[in-house]
Amino acid sequence: MSVVTTPQRIDRTGRVGENAPRPDGIPKVTGDFAFSGDFRHAGMLWGGTLRSPHPSARVLSVDVSRALAMTGVHAALTWEDVPGSLHYGLEHPDQPVLADGVVRYQGEPVAVVAADHPDTVRRALDAIVVDYRELQPLIDPELAEEAPPIHPDGNLIRRIQLRHGPQEAVGDVAVEGTYEVGMQDQAPLGTESGLAVPDDRGGVDLYVSTQDLHADRDQVAACLGLEPEAVRLTLAGVGGAFGAREDISLHVHLCLLALRTGRPVKMSYSRTESFHGHVHRHPARMWYRHHARADGTLVRVEARLLFDGGAYASTSSAVLANATCFAVGPYRVDSAQIEGVAVRTNNPPCGAMRGFGCVQVCFAHEAQMDRLADALGMDPVELRLANALEPGDRIITGQRITGTAPVAEVIRSCADHPSAAARSDNPMSRPGGAGRTADVEHVVRGEALAVGFKNLMFSEGFDDYSTAACRLADGVATITSACAEVGQGFVTLAHQIAHEVLGVDEVVLAPVSTATIASAGSTSASRQTWMSGGAVQAACEAVRARLLDRVAAAHGVPVDDLVLVDGRVAALSGAFEMDLAEATAQPVEAEEVYRHAPTVALDDDGQGDAHVSFAFSAHRAIVDVDVDLGLVKVVELTTSQDVGRVLNPLQVIGQLEGGAAQGIGLAVLEELQVAEGRILNPSFTDYLLPTALDMPPVEIAALIEQPEPGAPFGAKGVGEPPTISSTAAVAAAVRRATGLDLPRVPIRPADIAFRGGTGQRPTGEDPS
Amino acid sequence: MTVDPYVLHINGADHPVVDGRIDESLLWVLRERLELPGSKNACEEGECGSCTVRLDDEIVCSCLVLAASAAGRRITTIEGLAAEGELADVQQAFIDAGAVQCGFCTPGLLVAIDRLLDDHPDPEELTVQEAISGNLCRCTGYGRILAAVQLAAAARRGSETQAVVR
Numbered sequence: 001m002s003v004v005t006t007p008q009r010i011d012r013t014g015r016v017g018e019n020a021p022r023p024d025g026i027p028k029v030t031g032d033f034a035f036s037g038d039f040r041h042a043g044m045l046w047g048g049t050l051r052s053p054h055p056s057a058r059v060l061s062v063d064v065s066r067a068l069a070m071t072g073v074h075a076a077l078t079w080e081d082v083p084g085s086l087h088y089g090l091e092h093p094d095q096p097v098l099a100d101g102v103v104r105y106q107g108e109p110v111a112v113v114a115a116d117h118p119d120t121v122r123r124a125l126d127a128i129v130v131d132y133r134e135l136q137p138l139i140d141p142e143l144a145e146e147a148p149p150i151h152p153d154g155n156l157i158r159r160i161q162l163r164h165g166p167q168e169a170v171g172d173v174a175v176e177g178t179y180e181v182g183m184q185d186q187a188p189l190g191t192e193s194g195l196a197v198p199d200d201r202g203g204v205d206l207y208v209s210t211q212d213l214h215a216d217r218d219q220v221a222a223c224l225g226l227e228p229e230a231v232r233l234t235l236a237g238v239g240g241a242f243g244a245r246e247d248i249s250l251h252v253h254l255c256l257l258a259l260r261t262g263r264p265v266k267m268s269y270s271r272t273e274s275f276h277g278h279v280h281r282h283p284a285r286m287w288y289r290h291h292a293r294a295d296g297t298l299v300r301v302e303a304r305l306l307f308d309g310g311a312y313a314s315t316s317s318a319v320l321a322n323a324t325c326f327a328v329g330p331y332r333v334d335s336a337q338i339e340g341v342a343v344r345t346n347n348p349p350c351g352a353m354r355g356f357g358c359v360q361v362c363f364a365h366e367a368q369m370d371r372l373a374d375a376l377g378m379d380p381v382e383l384r385l386a387n388a389l390e391p392g393d394r395i396i397t398g399q400r401i402t403g404t405a406p407v408a409e410v411i412r413s414c415a416d417h418p419s420a421a422a423r424s425d426n427p428m429s430r431p432g433g434a435g436r437t438a439d440v441e442h443v444v445r446g447e448a449l450a451v452g453f454k455n456l457m458f459s460e461g462f463d464d465y466s467t468a469a470c471r472l473a474d475g476v477a478t479i480t481s482a483c484a485e486v487g488q489g490f491v492t493l494a495h496q497i498a499h500e501v502l503g504v505d506e507v508v509l510a511p512v513s514t515a516t517i518a519s520a521g522s523t524s525a526s527r528q529t530w531m532s533g534g535a536v537q538a539a540c541e542a543v544r545a546r547l548l549d550r551v552a553a554a555h556g557v558p559v560d561d562l563v564l565v566d567g568r569v570a571a572l573s574g575a576f577e578m579d580l581a582e583a584t585a586q587p588v589e590a591e592e593v594y595r596h597a598p599t600v601a602l603d604d605d606g607q608g609d610a611h612v613s614f615a616f617s618a619h620r621a622i623v624d625v626d627v628d629l630g631l632v633k634v635v636e637l638t639t640s641q642d643v644g645r646v647l648n649p650l651q652v653i654g655q656l657e658g659g660a661a662q663g664i665g666l667a668v669l670e671e672l673q674v675a676e677g678r679i680l681n682p683s684f685t686d687y688l689l690p691t692a693l694d695m696p697p698v699e700i701a702a703l704i705e706q707p708e709p710g711a712p713f714g715a716k717g718v719g720e721p722p723t724i725s726s727t728a729a730v731a732a733a734v735r736r737a738t739g740l741d742l743p744r745v746p747i748r749p750a751d752i753a754f755r756g757g758t759g760q761r762p763t764g765e766d767p768s
Numbered sequence: 769m770t771v772d773p774y775v776l777h778i779n780g781a782d783h784p785v786v787d788g789r790i791d792e793s794l795l796w797v798l799r800e801r802l803e804l805p806g807s808k809n810a811c812e813e814g815e816c817g818s819c820t821v822r823l824d825d826e827i828v829c830s831c832l833v834l835a836a837s838a839a840g841r842r843i844t845t846i847e848g849l850a851a852e853g854e855l856a857d858v859q860q861a862f863i864d865a866g867a868v869q870c871g872f873c874t875p876g877l878l879v880a881i882d883r884l885l886d887d888h889p890d891p892e893e894l895t896v897q898e899a900i901s902g903n904l905c906r907c908t909g910y911g912r913i914l915a916a917v918q919l920a921a922a923a924r925r926g927s928e929t930q931a932v933v934r
Binding site for chain 1: 806808847850866870902904
């Protein structure tokens with residue numbers, strides 16, 4: 001094996017716009033990077049969770065006495081041991097820390113145990129006796145509103161009645177369809193894990209993987225009945241997130257066990273437990289009717305969206321707002337009526353996943369656009385171009401787009417990009433892989449394009465901010481931010497921004513903890529490049545200004561005469577020049593809070609300037625389909641995306657490829673199958689993630705760089721759009737290949753096989 | 769139930785395992801007894817490849833190997849892929865190609881790809897895809913990983929050519 005000698009720290013960071021290397025790259029390739037499950041502590045115990053086997057039951061009693069009597073067991077706790085708030089929740093505190101009399105979904109935590117070894121934990125959990133009285137679970141979201149409430153807060157989580165423009169508008173043509181999206185899981189490779197260490201003052205330190213340390217900290221402290229300062233959260237290495245870590249999971253349990261036993265406690269979910277232990281993407285049923293003039297101009301869109309939130313609210317109301325606001329896609333339409341409903345059921349709780357409500361409606365509105373194109377006899381790309389939003393247009397919330405909106409550009413560049421997809425003779429490249437395709441002669445190819453969009457940052461008047469501090473000492477910049485690095489590469493951007501503003505090569509990122517700085521907000525909603533990037537930029541600029549003021553005063557030169565570049569402070573007049581290390585022998589510090597432009601709540605008609613900024617993407621998919629067996633091979637995916645400005649090309653590509661993989665997963669592979677409220681496939685054996693063989697090459701036709709006004713460096717977040725339009729494009733391509741309606745994703749083999757797919761284009765008639 | 773002490777030969781050094789339980793997997797013993805947590809656990813049923821290690825010349829999911837049965841084998845983990853303070857060609861390539869995001873799948877992939885390149889110094893894309901199809905990655909969509917394999921292969925071929933010239 002050949003070996004390349006490389007220093008153990010990054011001594012070359014890049015400027016904004018360059019392929020700067022990840023500062024955590026070396027520890028991640030050597031195995032030294034400490035993920036949340038890798039922590040150990042002297043005297044450490046192991047924790048475990050007893051979960052309900054029933055989706056709906058009364059809990060008549062929980063007897064932990066046999067578990068407590070076992071050698072090696074140090075604690076066995078129930079809801080009665082929760083000292084503070086019994087409930088938590090990101091938006092509404094409606095979810096019990098431990099079931100208090102009722103369980104509302106299969107897998108709901110009932111008791112927790114700490115013991116000397118995971119085997120002891122397992123035996124102790126088995127020894128806990130729970131007396132359940134099973135109830136008939138509420139599993140059909142259509143029935144939720146009429147059904148008896150399964151929670152004191154009722155079964156309706158949120159209803160939005162969006163009305164935009166004149167309500168009586170009609171066109172020459174109407175197309176109608178009903179669509180369904182199954183339950184997708186984020187499936188980050190790192191399962192939920194963490195270590196809680198009690199201090200000697202009644203407080204606790206929690207090392208955990210999360211997307212938002214401060215939101216977690218506040219919920220944990222409330223449940224523990226402690227002041228927030230007594231609960232310190234430190235970010236442990238995060239093995240992916242994608243929304244799965246927006247809600248807390250084992251956080252309170254770990255702290256309860258550590259405080260009760262006075263010992264450090266570690267917990268790490270198995271994959272099966274992880275599937276039960278975090279929220280999923282909402283399954284959705286969506287009815288749509290599109291009205292258009294004969295020339296293709298959209299006149300009106302009506303829709304009813306039903307999102308199954310499962311047992312607890314989580315982020316359902318924000319997900320629903322997104323689905324409703326973006327229900328028609330990135331198109332101009334002057335009349336819309338959208339009813340969005342999110343309900344509570346005894347199905348697994350649903351909440352945040354990459355794309356956040358926009359993935360489901362994109363699948364539906366793009367299917368509708370294709371159906372409309374067929375009904376009008378128009379080219380589907382031309383129909384989209386004819387209706388594409390432009391800057392200055394209003395979306396269906398009445399909000400005018402004041403920033404960039406290169407919708408036509410993403411569509412055109414994606415559609416015009418030459419395809420590299422050839423027909424391969426290699427059996428491995430066929431649908432199903434080698435030896436699976438029934439009859440090679442029956443394989444049909446289809447191609448289609450889809451477009452999507454989404455809001456960046458938090459919406460509806462949320463006070464969304466990020467805090468960052470910069471300390472420049474001896475020529476080294478130290479950046480402190482509580483932004484959760486979950487793999488997306490914010491750590492790289494923080495280096496690049498500090499380098500760009502301060503001209504320093506050496507940048508250190510301080511440990512990420514609630515103990516050292518205020519909130520950076522959540523690593524979600526494609527917001528951290530903008531928000532925490534903006535905070536880091538502001539902190540570095542403040543340090544730069546203070547330093548130049550100081551030097552100017554010390555040397556009696558005007559501050560305008562000074563520049564900070566390449567590790568030196570220099571006077572443009574040539575009067576003097578000094579090394580930055582010397583200039584910062586006495587440190588310079590600044591802490592800044594960054595806020596985006598304010599937004600407002602939606603009014604009773606779902607109208608208002610509720611969003612900050614929008615990002616757009618297009619995908620073109622080419623698929624091969626074995627119509628006999630219903631197997632799909634995605635041959636090629638081409639994409640264009642509105643990115644504002646590229647800050648790190650390699651990281652942008654990584655987001656586009658990775659997001660597309662999750663979109664392909666939802667299109668043809670991934671579904672948590674739930675029957676009678678129970679998950680049937682909570683394992684990687686049965687929940688199918690795309691492998692390297694399932695992924696086609698992702699061709700990037702264009703990264704549209706139109707700097708977004710108000711955005712730091714003009715950059716838009718890039719993480720979510722790739723997951724939004726990719727699913728719709730793949731599904732549409734399978735439709736084109738087979739001639740089938742395919743109103744549901746993921747598309748299963750049985751949806752294609754035996755359904756009489758002809759390989760003809762769909763005719764576009766209304767479904768009956 | 770504890771088993772008699774046994775010795776695992778890992779990354780060129782002998783590691784005695786004392787008070788081990790008979791049903792412990794190699795992954796568990798590496799991570800929790802021997803303080804080698806570089807190998808990851810994401811499914812514990814051989815589906816994800818995050819725990820991939822090399823047993824002699826064979827690539828295995830260490831979650832599916834009973835630790836005691838690996839006594840007498842040469843075990844290579846991510847911690848042993850390169851000498852201290854150095855990076856193996858595949859490690860450097862992962863950094864250079866942008867193949868690392870969250871990094872959880874990275875150790876298993878690196879061990880698998882390092883082995884792949886022994887047999888396939890100039891692998892075709894489909895060969896690579898098949899070879900790593902047992903290693904799940906949720907972040908990257910595999911594009912930059914495939915690019916990294918080609919970078920690493922070129923680097924390894926280059927270094928071997930140089931060795932011959934010398």
